[in-house]
Amino acid sequence: MTVLLASLLSLLLAGWSGASAAQPQPAVALGTAARFAVLAGDSVVNTGDSTVTGDLGVTPGVTVAGFPPGNVIGTVHVDDAAAVQAQSDFAIAYDDVASRTPTDTVPTDLGATTLTPGVYTSVSGTFSNTGNLTLDAQGDPDAIFIFQTVSTLLTAAASTVTLTGGAQARNVFWQVGTSATLGADSTLAGNILALASITAGANIVINGRVLARDGTVTLDADTITRPAGTLSISVPQNADLGSARAGSAGVSAPLGEVTVTDTRYGPDTAWIATVSSTTFTTGGATASETIAKSFISYSPGETTDTTGDATFAPGITGSLSSARTAFSVSDGTGENSATWNPTITVTLPASVVVGEYTATITHSVA
Incomplete structure (x- = not known):
């Protein structure tokens, strides 16, 4: 009689389509405000040939x-x-950014400075830029930069903000306690979140958003371009399913949290996450040293966390003999995200031999 001894079945995981690394600061959720390049509380007034790429709004x-x-x-x-x-979504984002714990206090004038990701304040409670500010993400495209002011943000004429090391304008936030004033012929990267008003001088280029909660946004032959959004997925890098003995049904265990984040700001946001698997193998070539994909089952379960107003739908539990839907989203507006912790079940074929078996499970999103 052959006895199947305890066998450790483990998983090595792979992510695709923009798997993101952990970041020191959590992302800032703008909600439906992410669709806007310009948003004001009182009015939006333009002089000259300004161009706005993205929605423009005012209320009340x-x-x-x-x-x-x-x-x-x-x-x-x-x-x-x-x-x-x-x-409403902007107000939540503003309060979030304003409440973040500072990681460093830097001089008021940011000109001729290079900064890495973090939350920055100044002794004066204001910020200005009289030259060039460089923001270096150090290779992390999800790195967050936050500048908190008690009162004002002032940029000088012809001042610049340069993004390097993978830094993204969508991840830069200027939280302004009162109003922001931008000098003529300057360039700025990031999202200005002002409690009162924003005034832009002539011929300014902004890669980001100008959002004013209570006051007016004033433009003068300026160019404002809302940053492009992204669709990404993150997965655990490894998981252990445990062990099984002869005569058992197999093993079943959670894989770990899978998260899809969508910041594309589309009016009808939708995505489908799919999952596939390789066979489990000990590294040998015989059939008894392999557990075929048809013996592997994937159950997404319900979401453990969501953001946004989309409809989140789990896929149907079933075999990974071929790729299948893990989760999907439909009819959302603005940003959304979904996190789930799927269960992997591996049934043991009668002919399987003792050994440590590994496989790669791949999630993708489109």
């Missing part, structure tokens, strides 16, 4: 003035439901 005010036809490449929302929801 009703004034949008001075934009030539076709110069808003997006939708204009004047005190409508979308603007109201965006201001």
Whole structure:
């Protein structure tokens, strides 16, 4: 009689389509405000040939003035439901950014400075930039930069912000306790979140957003481009399913949390995450040293965490003999994310021999 001794079955995991590394600061969720390049509480007033790429909105005010036809490449929302929801989501994001614990206190003038990811304050409670500020993400495209002010943000004429090391404008946040004033012919990267107003001088280029909770956004022949969003998935790097003995049904264990994050800001956001597996093997070539994919089952379960207003739907439990849907999202607006902890079940074939078996499970999202 052959006895199957305890066999350790383990999983090596792989992620695809933008698997993200852990970051020191959690992402800032703008919600539906992420769709907007310009958002104001009282009014948006433009002089000259300004171009806005992304939605433009105002609420509770009703004034949008001075934009030539076709110069808003997006939708204009004047005190409508979308603007109201965006201001509500923006208020939550503002409070989140303002409440982050500072990681460093730096001089008020950021010119001629290079900074790595973190949450920054100044002794004066304000920030200015009279030269070039370099933000270095050190190879992490998800790195967060936050600048907190008690009162104002001032940038000088022709000042610049340079992103390097994979830094992304979507991950830079300027939290302004009162108002921001930007000098003519300057460039700025990131999202200005101002409690009062934002005034931009002539010919400014902003790779980011200008969002004012209570006051006015004033533009003058400026170019504002909402940062492009991303769709990414993160997975555990390894998992241990445990062991099984002769005559047992097999093993079943959680894989660990899988998270999809969507910041593409589309009006009808949708994505599908799929999962596939290799066979389990001890490294040998015989059939008895292999557990075929048909013996591996994937159960996504329910979400353990979500953000956004999308409809989140788990896939159907079943065999990984071929790729299958793990989770999907439909009819969302703005940013969303979903986290789930799937269960992997491996049934033992009658002919399997003792050994340590490994496989690779791959999640992807599109």
